[in-house]
Amino acid sequence: MRGRIIAIATIALVLISTQGTVANPGGNGDGNRDFVCGGSCHGDPTLSAPSTATISITSGNTAFTGTAYQFDTTIEIDMISHSRILGVFLLSSTNGNGDNPEDHGWNIIQDPSGTNVNYVEVIVPTNGAVSLSWVLTAPEEVGDGDLIVAIHHGAGYENLAYLGVSESHSISINPVPANLPGFALDWIAPNYRVTGDTSPVSVLTQNTTEISVEWKLEGESVSHPATVEAGTDDEWLVHLPATMGDGRIVYQVTTSNGEFDVIQPWLTMGTIPPEFDGNLMGARAQGFAGAFIIIALLVSLQGLLQPPRRKNDLDQTKEAEVAEETPPESVVDKPTFDEDAAYRARLLKYDEHPGLLWDPVDEEWVDDPNYEGDE
Amino acid sequence: MFSQTLHHLVVGLTTGIATLACLCAIAAWVSNYFVGAKNARAHLDTASYIAAIATLPLLPIAVLSGTMSMSDPASDAMSYNKFLFAGLTTGFLASMVIGRWRFGPGVWNDSRLALLQAISAIGALASITVLGSIGAKMTLGESTMDILPFWPAFDDSIVVNGWFSLVLLIIGLVAVVAAFMLGPKVERLPE
Numbered sequence: 001m002r003g004r005i006i007a008i009a010t011i012a013l014v015l016i017s018t019q020g021t022v023a024n025p026g027g028n029g030d031g032n033r034d035f036v037c038g039g040s041c042h043g044d045p046t047l048s049a050p051s052t053a054t055i056s057i058t059s060g061n062t063a064f065t066g067t068a069y070q071f072d073t074t075i076e077i078d079m080i081s082h083s084r085i086l087g088v089f090l091l092s093s094t095n096g097n098g099d100n101p102e103d104h105g106w107n108i109i110q111d112p113s114g115t116n117v118n119y120v121e122v123i124v125p126t127n128g129a130v131s132l133s134w135v136l137t138a139p140e141e142v143g144d145g146d147l148i149v150a151i152h153h154g155a156g157y158e159n160l161a162y163l164g165v166s167e168s169h170s171i172s173i174n175p176v177p178a179n180l181p182g183f184a185l186d187w188i189a190p191n192y193r194v195t196g197d198t199s200p201v202s203v204l205t206q207n208t209t210e211i212s213v214e215w216k217l218e219g220e221s222v223s224h225p226a227t228v229e230a231g232t233d234d235e236w237l238v239h240l241p242a243t244m245g246d247g248r249i250v251y252q253v254t255t256s257n258g259e260f261d262v263i264q265p266w267l268t269m270g271t272i273p274p275e276f277d278g279n280l281m282g283a284r285a286q287g288f289a290g291a292f293i294i295i296a297l298l299v300s301l302q303g304l305l306q307p308p309r310r311k312n313d314l315d316q317t318k319e320a321e322v323a324e325e326t327p328p329e330s331v332v333d334k335p336t337f338d339e340d341a342a343y344r345a346r347l348l349k350y351d352e353h354p355g356l357l358w359d360p361v362d363e364e365w366v367d368d369p370n371y372e373g374d375e
Numbered sequence: 376m377f378s379q380t381l382h383h384l385v386v387g388l389t390t391g392i393a394t395l396a397c398l399c400a401i402a403a404w405v406s407n408y409f410v411g412a413k414n415a416r417a418h419l420d421t422a423s424y425i426a427a428i429a430t431l432p433l434l435p436i437a438v439l440s441g442t443m444s445m446s447d448p449a450s451d452a453m454s455y456n457k458f459l460f461a462g463l464t465t466g467f468l469a470s471m472v473i474g475r476w477r478f479g480p481g482v483w484n485d486s487r488l489a490l491l492q493a494i495s496a497i498g499a500l501a502s503i504t505v506l507g508s509i510g511a512k513m514t515l516g517e518s519t520m521d522i523l524p525f526w527p528a529f530d531d532s533i534v535v536n537g538w539f540s541l542v543l544l545i546i547g548l549v550a551v552v553a554a555f556m557l558g559p560k561v562e563r564l565p566e
Binding site for chain 2: 276277278280282283285286287289290292293294295296297298299300303304306307
């Protein structure tokens with residue numbers, strides 16, 4: 001019984017804990033996305049709530065076909081999740097499919113993150129206000145176009161997905177006045193430059209005889225003129241200073257042809273690290289080299305730091321053991337002792353026994369080696 | 376896919392056993408400062424020695440499986456750094472094993488050699504921690520080491536020319552041979 005209760009409690013705990021992982025509180029990352037559909041957290045009435053954020057749009061209501069148009073929005077939000085992530089959509093409809101402005105003839109040149117997508121995620125600062133800009137080229141067809149801002153966010157521990165949608169911003173798309181200078185339709189603003197790169201930025205234009213460029217670092221208020229060099233076939237080479245680290249530079253191009261001067265939207269260019277030039281063989285060689293050099297260093301240190309060998313010389317154990325096995329040699333000189341002469345000296349000669357000598361030690365007769373007689 | 380699974384398995388084994396080897400070696404060194412820790416030191420020494428020997432063949436398997444599991448290994452600073460730190464880890468661990476093998480268990484009785492063994496163990500432990508941290512950054516996007524304020528950025532690496540890497544390798548090999556052949560002769564120390 002107790003085991004069942006524990007099992008049921010465990011299952012209930014697991015089920016309850018899954019509620020916190022239903023949403024994507026970390027966001028899904030920047031990308032091209034349609035308006036929320038009913039199946040998602042932010043669109044499901046049981047999981048979502050309307051956002052109290054204020055979305056204001058400050059862009060103009062007029063654009064010319066095929067020319068650049070800057071869309072500015074400011075979002076003021078009073079409650080946000082602990083991660084402070086806010087997802088912002090730029091849409092042309094709220095149907096759940098085909099909502100991207102690019103599906104309605106617009107072309108996104110640059111989004112607030114420096115890429116060219118319609119959904120970006122930003123971190124809301126502590127003052128709760130976020131200002132974002134998209135730079136687009138207007139559709140080629142004359143008429144009216146709509147741009148809408150939608151936002152996704154969370155708030156505190158309520159586990160609700162909040163959804164906010166702005167009023168539709170209507171833009172009248174007019175035909176381009178004859179000979180209006182602007183960017184070439186197929187030109188895409190570069191999003192990044194390699195750190196330290198001083199090579200000029202190529203700008204392609206149409207109906208333009210002259211351009212001027214102002215630049216500033218992102219966040220600065222004062223802009224500086226850039227040097228512009230005329231290229232070939234409506235190409236202009238703009239010399240912007242190199243950026244380092246995470247630095248982002250913004251620049252604004254004014255296109256002129258003597259009849260019109262058109263101030264284009266501010267464009268942003270980030271900085272990326274240089275391309276990595278390592279390879280597998282180099283990495284392996286460097287790795288092995290590091291291993292060998294460390295082994296050589298530490299092995300040498302082991303040899304140098306070992307205890308002095310003189311200490312071992314004082315250990316006489318082996319010599320003592322050897323000495324025990326072999327008897328010590330006498331230090332007194334051995335007398336030179338002639339055994340043969342001593343033997344001969346002890347032999348006794350008796351006249352009555354010529355040719356023979358008596359050995360009193362062994363008590364026997366032995367032949368006299370000096371006897372020369374023949375008997 | 377198999378190489379990824381194998382890599383996870385081998386990496387877990389390698390880091391676990393290497394950490395055991397290093398911690399036991401450091402503890403064996405620390406035990407010198409405690410009276411009556413001779414028995415514990417003997418056990419720590421044995422554990423450290425066996426674990427370090429077991430790590431040495433596992434390290435190249437981990438590197439090879441990691442290389443096979445990547446579509447373009449060493450093409451970015453993070454994976455390049457993994458090769459460098461794998462080399463450093465191998466160097467420190469191998470030095471630890473060589474020291475223990477040449478001097479015997481008595482290596483812990485000499486204060487200078489014991490300190491050198493401990494330095495090798497600390498170096499190996501630091502290298503393998505960095506290796507694991509880079510791996511976590513690559514697969515999970517974050518590491519527990521992120522909490523350290525001085526943690527270096529591993530999205531950058533020291534890359535030298537391929538030929539220079541080869542020269543470094545040859546210099547390393549010559550240095551190892553010279554250290555063994557021309558260095559002072561060593562003897563096992565009494566326990």
